[in-house]
Amino acid sequence: MVDHHHGDHHHGPAKGLGRWLFTTNHKDIGTMYLWFSFCMFILGGTFAMIIRAELFQPGMQLVEPEFFNQMTTLHGLVMVFGAIMPSFVGLANWLIPMMIGAPDMALPRMNNWSFWILPPTFLLLASTLFMEGGAPQAGWTFYAPLSTTYAGPSVTYFIFCIHVLGLSSIMGSINIIATVMNMRAPGMTYMKMPLFVWTWLITAFLLVAVMPVLAGAVTMMLMDVHFGTSFFSAAGGGDPVLFQHVFWFFGHPEVYIIILPAFGVVSQIIPAFSRKPLFGYDSMVYATASIAFLSFIVWAHHMYTVGMPVAGELFFMYATMLIAVPTGVKVFNWVSTMWRGSLSFETPMLFSIGFLVLFTIGGFTGLMLSIAPSDFQYHDSYFVVAHFHYVMVAGAVFSMTAAVYYWLPKWCGRMYNETMGKTHFWISFIGFNLAFFPQHFVGLAGMPRRIPDYALQFADFNMLSSIGAFIYGASQILWLYNVIATIVAGKPVHDAKVWDGAEGLEWTVPTPAPYHTFETPPKIDPAHAHS
Amino acid sequence: MGFEAKRLCKLALGPVLLLMSVLAMAAGGEVSEYNMEPGVTELGHRIYDLHMVILIICVVIGVLVFGVMFYSIYYHRKSRGAIPATFHESTKVEIAWTVVPFFILLAMAVPATTTLLDVYDNDAAELDVVVTGYQWKWKYEYLNENGENVSFFSNLRTPQTEIQNTEAKGEHYLLEVDEPLVLPVNTKVRFLVTANDVIHSWWVPQLAVKRDAIPGFINEVSSKPTEEGIFRGQCAELCGRNHGFMPIVVHVVSKEEYATWLSTKQSEAAEIKELMAQTFTLDQLMERGKAVYDANCLACHGANGEGGVGKAIAGSPVATGDLGHHLDIGINGVPGTAMQAFGGQLNDVDMAAVITYQRNAFGNNMGDIVQPIDVYNHKKANWRS
Numbered sequence: 001m002v003d004h005h006h007g008d009h010h011h012g013p014a015k016g017l018g019r020w021l022f023t024t025n026h027k028d029i030g031t032m033y034l035w036f037s038f039c040m041f042i043l044g045g046t047f048a049m050i051i052r053a054e055l056f057q058p059g060m061q062l063v064e065p066e067f068f069n070q071m072t073t074l075h076g077l078v079m080v081f082g083a084i085m086p087s088f089v090g091l092a093n094w095l096i097p098m099m100i101g102a103p104d105m106a107l108p109r110m111n112n113w114s115f116w117i118l119p120p121t122f123l124l125l126a127s128t129l130f131m132e133g134g135a136p137q138a139g140w141t142f143y144a145p146l147s148t149t150y151a152g153p154s155v156t157y158f159i160f161c162i163h164v165l166g167l168s169s170i171m172g173s174i175n176i177i178a179t180v181m182n183m184r185a186p187g188m189t190y191m192k193m194p195l196f197v198w199t200w201l202i203t204a205f206l207l208v209a210v211m212p213v214l215a216g217a218v219t220m221m222l223m224d225v226h227f228g229t230s231f232f233s234a235a236g237g238g239d240p241v242l243f244q245h246v247f248w249f250f251g252h253p254e255v256y257i258i259i260l261p262a263f264g265v266v267s268q269i270i271p272a273f274s275r276k277p278l279f280g281y282d283s284m285v286y287a288t289a290s291i292a293f294l295s296f297i298v299w300a301h302h303m304y305t306v307g308m309p310v311a312g313e314l315f316f317m318y319a320t321m322l323i324a325v326p327t328g329v330k331v332f333n334w335v336s337t338m339w340r341g342s343l344s345f346e347t348p349m350l351f352s353i354g355f356l357v358l359f360t361i362g363g364f365t366g367l368m369l370s371i372a373p374s375d376f377q378y379h380d381s382y383f384v385v386a387h388f389h390y391v392m393v394a395g396a397v398f399s400m401t402a403a404v405y406y407w408l409p410k411w412c413g414r415m416y417n418e419t420m421g422k423t424h425f426w427i428s429f430i431g432f433n434l435a436f437f438p439q440h441f442v443g444l445a446g447m448p449r450r451i452p453d454y455a456l457q458f459a460d461f462n463m464l465s466s467i468g469a470f471i472y473g474a475s476q477i478l479w480l481y482n483v484i485a486t487i488v489a490g491k492p493v494h495d496a497k498v499w500d501g502a503e504g505l506e507w508t509v510p511t512p513a514p515y516h517t518f519e520t521p522p523k524i525d526p527a528h529a530h531s
Numbered sequence: 532m533g534f535e536a537k538r539l540c541k542l543a544l545g546p547v548l549l550l551m552s553v554l555a556m557a558a559g560g561e562v563s564e565y566n567m568e569p570g571v572t573e574l575g576h577r578i579y580d581l582h583m584v585i586l587i588i589c590v591v592i593g594v595l596v597f598g599v600m601f602y603s604i605y606y607h608r609k610s611r612g613a614i615p616a617t618f619h620e621s622t623k624v625e626i627a628w629t630v631v632p633f634f635i636l637l638a639m640a641v642p643a644t645t646t647l648l649d650v651y652d653n654d655a656a657e658l659d660v661v662v663t664g665y666q667w668k669w670k671y672e673y674l675n676e677n678g679e680n681v682s683f684f685s686n687l688r689t690p691q692t693e694i695q696n697t698e699a700k701g702e703h704y705l706l707e708v709d710e711p712l713v714l715p716v717n718t719k720v721r722f723l724v725t726a727n728d729v730i731h732s733w734w735v736p737q738l739a740v741k742r743d744a745i746p747g748f749i750n751e752v753s754s755k756p757t758e759e760g761i762f763r764g765q766c767a768e769l770c771g772r773n774h775g776f777m778p779i780v781v782h783v784v785s786k787e788e789y790a791t792w793l794s795t796k797q798s799e800a801a802e803i804k805e806l807m808a809q810t811f812t813l814d815q816l817m818e819r820g821k822a823v824y825d826a827n828c829l830a831c832h833g834a835n836g837e838g839g840v841g842k843a844i845a846g847s848p849v850a851t852g853d854l855g856h857h858l859d860i861g862i863n864g865v866p867g868t869a870m871q872a873f874g875g876q877l878n879d880v881d882m883a884a885v886i887t888y889q890r891n892a893f894g895n896n897m898g899d900i901v902q903p904i905d906v907y908n909h910k911k912a913n914w915r916s
Contacts, residue, residue, distance in 0.1 A: 058704060059696040066772045066840070139769045145746065146729040146771060150666075234747020240730055241745060274607075275615040283625045305732060305767075306743045307724075307750035310651040314644060321636045325629055332628045335596060338603045342615040345608075353604070357597060364589035371639065373646040374582045376741045377567050380732060380767040441565035446736045448767045451775030453694060455706045455763075457564050 012515050021116070024108035025515060026093045029115050031411075033090025034404075036119060038480070040082030041397075043126070045473050047075035052435075052469040055462050060453055068452035069137035070129065076140025080258070081165050082122050084396045088261040089114075089172045091403055092200045094411065096176060098506035098513065099194045101185025101522040106178035114171035121164045128154035139450060141251065144232035144243040148224045155225060159218045166211040173204035173211075180204075185505075187524030191285070194504050195278065198285050199264030202292045206253045206260075209296075214250040217243065241306050248299035256295040259359075259391060260288060262399035263330060266352045268504070269406050270334050273349035274341030275501040280333045287326035287333075294323050304375045313372050320370035327363050331356065346499070347421030351402035354429050355395060362390030365440070380450075383443025389436045393472075401428070401479065408483065409498040413512025414490030420482045427475035434468025568736045571758040571783070575739030577646050585639055592635075650739075653753045656721030660712070664724075664731030664744035664766065666871065667773035667830070671712050673793070674723075681796040684876055685710050686826045687776050691834055694776075706763040709826055711780040715789035719755040728871070729771060735764035735779055743768060756783045772840055772869070773830060806880045807903040813887065816900060820888025823881045828889075831869060836893035840869055845893035854890070854899055858909045861886055874914050879906040 013019045013028065023029060050071050054062050063071070093111065097104055105111050128135040133152030136142065147155060180201045184193070193201075220231040220243075230236020232243045271278045278284065300308060300316040308316075334356055343349070365387040369375050378384060401424075409415050438461035443449075447458045454462065497507040509517045569579035607613045661672040665684075672682035688707040692698040701707070714720055724733050726744035734741040735754075742752040756762075764779040784792065811819075825834075831841035836850075844850050849857050861882060864872035873882065883901040890897040 058700060060694055061696065065775065069769070069772065069774075137771075143730055143769070146769065150729050150771065234745075240747070275609070276617065277619045279619050280621070280625050282620070305741050306745065307748070307752075310648065313647060313651075317643065317647070318640060321640060324636060325632050328632045329625065329629055331596060335600045335603070336624070337619075338600060338607065340607055340613075340616040340618075341603070342609040342613040343604060343607050344610070345604075353600075356600065360593065360596065364593060367589060368582065368585050371581060371585055371643045373578050373643060373650050374567075374585070376650065376739065377578060377582070377736060379741055380734075444567045445564050446568065446734075446764070448734070448765050448775075450769045451765070453705060453775050456700060456702070456704050461564070 022112070024104070024112050026097050026105045026108070026111065027411075027513065027515065029105075029111050030090045030093030030095075032115055033086050033093060036115070037083050037085075037087035037090060040078050040086070040122060041476070042480075043122075044075050044078035044083050045476065047071045047078065048469060049473050051075060052466040054452055055454070056466040057463065058454055058456055058459050063452070065452045066134060066137055069139070069450070070135040072450050073136050073139050073142070074125070074129070077125065077136075078122070079392070080140060080254070082118075084258050084392065084400070085169065086118060087400050088200075088203075088258075088396075089169075091196075091261065091265070091400070091407075092172075092176055095407065095506060096179055096197055096200060097183070098509060098517055099197050099504055100180065100183065100188050101505050101518045101524070102179060102183035103516060103519050105175050106183055107175045110171050111175055114168045114175065117164055117168050121161050121168075124157055125161045128157050131157075141247060142221075143247075144221060144224065144240050148221050148232055151225070156222070159222050159225075162218045163215055166215045169207050170211050173207040176200055176204040177208070185518065185521035185524055191282070192524070194264075195267035195281070195284055195288075196261070196264035199260040199267075199288050202288050203257050203260045206257050206292055206295065210250045210253045210257075213246060214254075217246040217250065220246070241303070244303050244306060245300065248302045249296075251302065252299040253292075253295040255388075255391070256291055258396050260292065262355070262359075262396045263288065265399045265403045265406075266334065266355055269348050269352045269402055270337050270356075272406070272499050272501040272503065273346060273352075274338045274343055276337060276341035277503075278333065279336035279339075280329075283329055284333055287329040290326040291323060294319060294326070298323065301370060301372075301375075304372050305379050317370060317372045321367065323370075324363070324367050331360050331363070345422075346405075346418060347416070347425055348402040348406035350422060350425040351398050351405065351428075354425065355398040355402065358390050358394030358398065358432070362387055362395060365390065378443065380448055381443035382439040382447045382449055385449050386436050386439035386443060389439070393436070394432055398428075404479075404483065406499070407506075408486060409490075409493045410506060410511055410513055412487050412490070413493055414486050415493050415498075416482050416486040416490060420478060420485075424475055424478045424482065427478065428472055431468050431471030431473075431475055435465050435472055436468070438462075438464045438468075570737035570739050571756045571760065571762070572737075572739050572754050573757065574646070574650060574754070575737065577649070578739055581642055581646055584642070588635065588639070650752075653721050653751050655719060656753055657718045658715070658720045659723060660714075660720060661723045661725070662733050662744065664726035664728075664733065664770065664777075665876070666728050666771050666869065667766075667777040669712075669733070669766075669777065669779060670727075670876070675793075679797055679800060681793060681800065683710050683796070685712065685780070687773075687778060687830075689776075691829065703763065705776065706765070706778045706780065708778055708780045711761070711782045713782045713784060713789060713792050714756065715786045716759050716783050717755070717757055718786070719753055721751055721753045724750045724752060730768050731766050731770045731777070732768035733764070733779065734767040735762055735781055737762040738764075738781065741767055756781075759783050759785060776830070803878050803880060807878070807907065810902055810904075811883070811900075813891070813900050816884045816887040817891060819881065820884035820886075821892070823877065823885040824888050824892075827873065827877065828885065836889070836895075844889050845895065847895075850889045850893075850895050851897055854886075854901070855909065857890065858882075858886060858901070858906065859913055862906070862910060862914055874910060879903040879910070882906045 020032060054068055131154050133154060136154050136158045138147035138151060180197060223229040224231055230238040232238050232240050267278055267284060298316060298320045301320040369378055369387060405416060405421055442458045442461045447454055493511050496511055498511060505522055567579055567582050569576045659674040663670040669685045671685060672680055674680055685708045688709045689705050693700045693704060724742045724744045726746045728746060731744040732741060733744055738754040738756055740752050740754045742750045760783055762781045766774055766777045831839055832844050833839045836844035849860055862874035864870045880903045883903045883906045886901045890899045
């Protein structure tokens with residue numbers, strides 16, 4: 001065939017809506033994932049604002065208790081499945097091919113499909129708010145039988161949504177595994193891969209392993225609701241606690257699915273702004289793998305109060321405490337990377353340091369929670385709420401925020417407004433801590449989670465917490481504005497290496513990254529260490 | 532390094548001492564607003580000590596790690612002209628910071644294990660109380676070897692007017708009940724915890740007890756309060772609409788007081804039995820019925836029968852329709868909805884009173900009078916529980 005068109009080899013994106021609907025380009029799909037997850041972040045954040053507004057003062061002011069329960073449920077579901085997970089998939093799409101020197105993801109059509117089934121699913125989930133009986137209201141952990149025989153009609157829609165989300169996650173993960181295993185540039189050995197790629201590879205295996213377990217749990221729910229089975233009902237020979245075992249067998253690895261890619265991001269950014277290689281690359285890889293393994297054998301620490309036999313209780317306590325070891329290794333490595341570096345504090349670094357401090361605090365409270373006898377007092381209190389927001393928000397979301405500021409110039413060839421970025425960090429940091437630090441106190445003092453109204457002794461801290469949450473929420477608008485302003489009219493950047501300390505193949509391609517990169521694999525200097 | 536290390540220690544010590552003194556103050560107060568309660572049991576004190584020890588270990592480690600980090604942030608910044616070192620990878624260091632935390636954890640595991648084993652010791656309990664969670668109230672049943680069992684429901688006492696902010700909130704807003712659990716001091720009580728509908732969790736911080744109430748299963752947990760007093764707690768597991776409105780109040784009293792209370796309860800039960808055989812006037816039933824309604828029906832059906840979560844009672848086809856059907860709904864509930872079967876929760880006198888009340892209050896004016904014997908007969912024929 002004769003090539004008539006010069007542009008055919010290096011064609012750009014298609015025009016119009018079709019570009020986005022039919023795209024198989026990893027950068028386009030990554031962009032869609034990122035924007036979609038940001039929309040979900042705003043939606044889930046709105047739910048959180050409603051929760052905090054109701055909790056601003058004792059007494060019922062704005063919503064009814066059942067609507068409050070719908071808000072806590074949807075806030076959790078949307079943030080976990082709609083905001084955090086897809087955002088890191090978006091990051092993986094953009095970065096993994098560029099980091100390992102591959103032209104695209106291994107399975108581009110499936111990539112398109114795994115994204116495009118997400119928006120209708122969340123539309124369906126959100127639409128249950130307008131159903132008779134309202135949206136699901138059994139919490140994001142939807143314990144049976146509250147979520148089965150005692151649930152409204154929306155539970156069936158919810159089950160369908162979970163199935164589709166699982167499908168999307170599994171397809172996305174298979175794609176990542178296939179890409180990393182098969183499409184690394186020659187010379188890019190496993191132990192040379194950037195840590196972000198490593199953490200995602202391990203995360204993808206976790207996802208493939210546990211999403212089917214969640215699918216099993218919701219299928220059993222479906223059977224209990226519609227087909228007269230009794231998996232989770234003692235009256236028919238089932239067991240409500242079985243639900244919790246199955247759910248947390250998914251749920252605990254799930255929290256590492258959320259946090260491991262965040263570790264990866266921070267492990268890229270801290271060395272860049274310390275201008276010094278990561279202290280212990282190998283041990284970081286091994287620590288990530290150990291955390292992933294341990295995540296499978298600690299699930300019942302979410303269930304210390306269900307009345308397990310003491311032997312089981314002890315096993316899960318010891319296994320959970322052990323997680324502190326590889327997590328500690330990670331923190332020590334990040335700090336050692338900064339030690340005697342040449343530090344500068346651009347917005348991505350600020351968010352990474354914020355991550356480091358606050359995630360570590362979340363790790364400490366996690367260790368406290370692992371101690372079963374003390375957990376009898378912490379369990380299902382606001383102490384737990386504080387703990388997991390320190391790891392989910394200050395962990396995953398801060399790291400995601402850092403990632404956006406760090407790679408945005410590479411993506412769009414324009415520099416964001418640094419002053420605005422730093423302002424965003426400080427407002428977020430203050431707002432976050434104001435929102436969640438007092439929750440440790442009210443939790444220890446005896447305030448249960450998921451209540452729409454509370455006793456008077458919790459009033460002061462709750463008001464502070466609400467004010468903090470509003471501040472944190474509002475600061476995200478600044479982020480959105482900064483990102484849009486950058487894309488539309490940011491100062492153009494032309495250096496391939498946007499940050500002087502940045503390492504990795506993605507900084508060797510032109511800025512902004514062309515639509516197609518590494519159509520011929522890059523040469524990897526065998527002497528050059530991992531990035 | 533040596534100089535830096537010393538400097539770090541100094542930096543670290545200040546905040547640790549400050550935090551410890553703050554927490555010590557917290558522990559000194561009556562009901563702490565920002566720390567765990569040691570409570571009134573020996574186990575509770577041990578759990579509190581464990582909590583504090585681990586918290587302090589975490590704070591010390593945190594101060595050290597963050598100390599190094601902030602030192603770096605201050606002294607190794609580019610703007611101060613810091614030249615980056617190039618060192619990385621040290622197997623020795625990696626082994627050290629793997630092994631040292633492991634031993635710290637080992638040291639934590641020892642007291643955690645012994646405390647846990649003691650928490651699980653339910654032997655030699657002197658009193659058994661069955662705790663059953665309902666949407667959204669607790670039922671307590673004292674198992675007596677000699678004499679009759681005593682059982683009653685414990686409902687939220689805070690009025691809707693306080694919850695809806697039309698009246699000032701009382702001191703124990705949301706933490707007050709119509710009938711508290713009464714326990715003798717210095718007595719090891721074994722709670723047999725279960726539920727009637729969904730999962731609840733019975734939590735009284737000062738008794739150091741939290742145990743899930745799971746329908747179809749019975750969990751056991753013990754507590755031996757060593758001080759008299761009133762202790763308050765709440766349901767800790769999301770159980771539906773009124774999860775936040777099913778508090779627990781425990782009165783720990785002297786053994787003598789407990790014995791008196793128990794015999795009063797037993798004679799009250801006998802009294803109810805007698806009442807069941809009696810015939811009441813409309814006024815008597817209306818008066819009793821209002822009290823029963825306010826405690827059991829109001830939360831869902833509204834103070835004036837206007838409805839809410841539940842259907843309206845004022846002018847409802849049930850309350851103004853066939854009496855047998857109305858009784859049936861009261862006794863057996865409506866499966867698949869929040870309307871519970873009250874046949875097992877209300878005695879026949881109260882059931883008769885509340886049905887009478889619903890048929891004659893809120894403008895329903897049906898003029899029906901339901902007597903305890905009617906309830907008894909209806910239950911005999913139609914009660915499905």
